[in-house]
Amino acid sequence: MSDDIVITGMGVVTPVGGDVETFWASNLAGRSGVVREERMDTTGLPCGWTAGLIPPDVREQVAADHGAPGRSWGDTLMHATVEQALADARLDELPAADGPAALVYARVWPGPTGSFPQDYVTHMEDLAERYDTVGNDPAAVLRHLRGKRLPLETRDLSAYPREIAERLGTAVLPVRLEATCSGGLRAIAEAARLLRTGRARYAVVSAAVSRNTPYVLSQYGQLMALSRWKGDPAQASMPFDRRRTGMVINESAGALVLETAEHAARRGVTRSHAVVGGWGLAVDTAHMTAPRVEMIERVMRTAIEEAGARPEDVDTVNAHGTSTRLNDVTEARALHRVFGERTADLPVSAVKSLTGHGSAASGVVETVASALTMCRGVVPPVPTCTEPDPACAVRTSLTPVERPVRAVLKNSFGFGGQYASMFFRRPAAPRPAHRPG
Known part of the structure; x- marks a missing residue:
């Protein structure tokens, strides 16, 4: 029986959809969740006028279904996505004795007021x-x-690990990660490691971010990292476009259920969303905020090699694609180093063009998009890249690209010199598309 690590459950709450199917449909249709920031006074700031915000109806439903006294909004978002992932993985049918489980999660400062x-x-x-x-x-x-x-x-007053343990009805090995914007992929890697070493029978990975405050906006503003776009808000996040002026921060959350293929088959689950092939992780102390081509190249090559694959096995790249001047061109240069002449024909997607940047949550949310890319055979568009930057010279599309996808390389990088890349394979028996009703 295969000892592959497979993704059997997925859940998201994002600015472009409060569930996986709505999120995916929005990506294919190019529907943006980036809007004008009107919840606070931004007149004194040189940037930060737009944000990727969860739609009001989704926000109200999530709060009604998953809110609780004393529970932070970040924890509420994670509970909402975990419930989706558990239902998708059919884990409610699993006996409580089939534990222990791992819980690997990433979220921002958990204090009573958030990032203030x-x-x-x-x-x-x-x-x-x-x-x-x-x-x-x-x-x-x-x-x-x-x-x-x-x-x-x-103090971290969150009861999240205990609440998830009670929800699963089994002992939980909790691991909380702090790895800035690479935290989502690092959480997946840690969950896979715990499964491979036999520390857990299955793993729940979750991440959430909600930190749109004047203080946070001013912090990113001082770094010259936020978009200064003053036109249509939906165009503000434009990865690999020559007009890009910075990233747009968002609020979002994602969750995954990981298990070995053997464990999934033993409980009757033979179809999965993706196989976790390999990953590359690195920490660089050269600069706090500026990414380096050498480090991005290193983690991408490591992810491919650890998967037992070659660069030519990668069919598409789900880029970090933050829309900052430096990050996009640095990531693009690393892609050219790894893929050489193939880069001109290698489809590249960038989910942040529609959602904005969700810090650690982006790695989990964009893994969902990577899995759907393989299962559905469609590479999502980058609808805001209407004037591709010749300095990047990567292949994006304004419309969905239908093609067989056997493998996706997913990138995530973060402040503090954090780098992560992950290689995903299409399962032999991929999960079919959801059919309403």
Whole structure:
């Protein structure tokens, strides 16, 4: 029996759809979820006028179905996507004794107010007070913290791991990752590792982001990373277009169920969305925010090699494609290094053109798009790349491209020198398209 790691369940809540099928239909139709940011005053900011926002009707439904007293919006989003993924994987039919399970998740600061200055100020003040009192001696720090009640802003009050364990009805091995925008792919890699080493029978991967505040916008604005586009908001995120001015941040969430093919078959699931072939991960200390061609090339080559494949086996690339001046051209140059002359004919998709950038959640959400690309045989368009940048010279399309896709290479990179790339294979028995009714 195959020991392949397969994706058997998927769920998303995004600016272009609150479920997988709506999300996919929006991608193929080129429907944007990027709108004008009207929830806060942005008049004093040089950028950040647009955002990828979850539609009001989806937001209300998610809050009604998955909200709970004291539960943050980020955790609520993850609960919504996990429920979709569990139903898709038919895990409700799994005996509780068939555990333990792994829970690998990534989300932004979990304080009571989200990414607001007071969260960080209180945290830094607490660290300074501790250092002034006991210095850096580990034993002294432990004695200082023992019995000390930490401020709310410095504690992770989330009950998410316990709630998922109760939902699954089995012991859960929880792993929370902090890897900025590469966190989604790193979470998938960690889940696959736990499955391969026998630490868990199946794994739930989830990620969410919701941090659109004046403070966050000003942070990204100071980095000159946000789009300064003043035209149609739907055009603001334009990966690989020569007019691109920066990324658009969004709120979104995604979830996956991973298991070995043997475990899935044992419970009667013989069709899956994708096979996790291999991955490449790296951390670079050369620069906090600027990506390097060499590192992107390295993780892509590693992902392909770990999958036992060659560059010519890749049929399409689901790019990181943030729409920033530096990231897009750097990723494109790395693609040219790995694929050489094939790059001119290699279809490239960029989900962020329609959704904006969802930090760690983007890796999970875009993995869903990668899986559907293989199962449905369609490469999504990049509808905002109407004036392709010659400095990038990658092949994007304004309309869906129907073609057999055996393998997808998915890229995610992040601030702090985080790099990740993952190779996905089309399953021998792919999951068929959902038929309503």
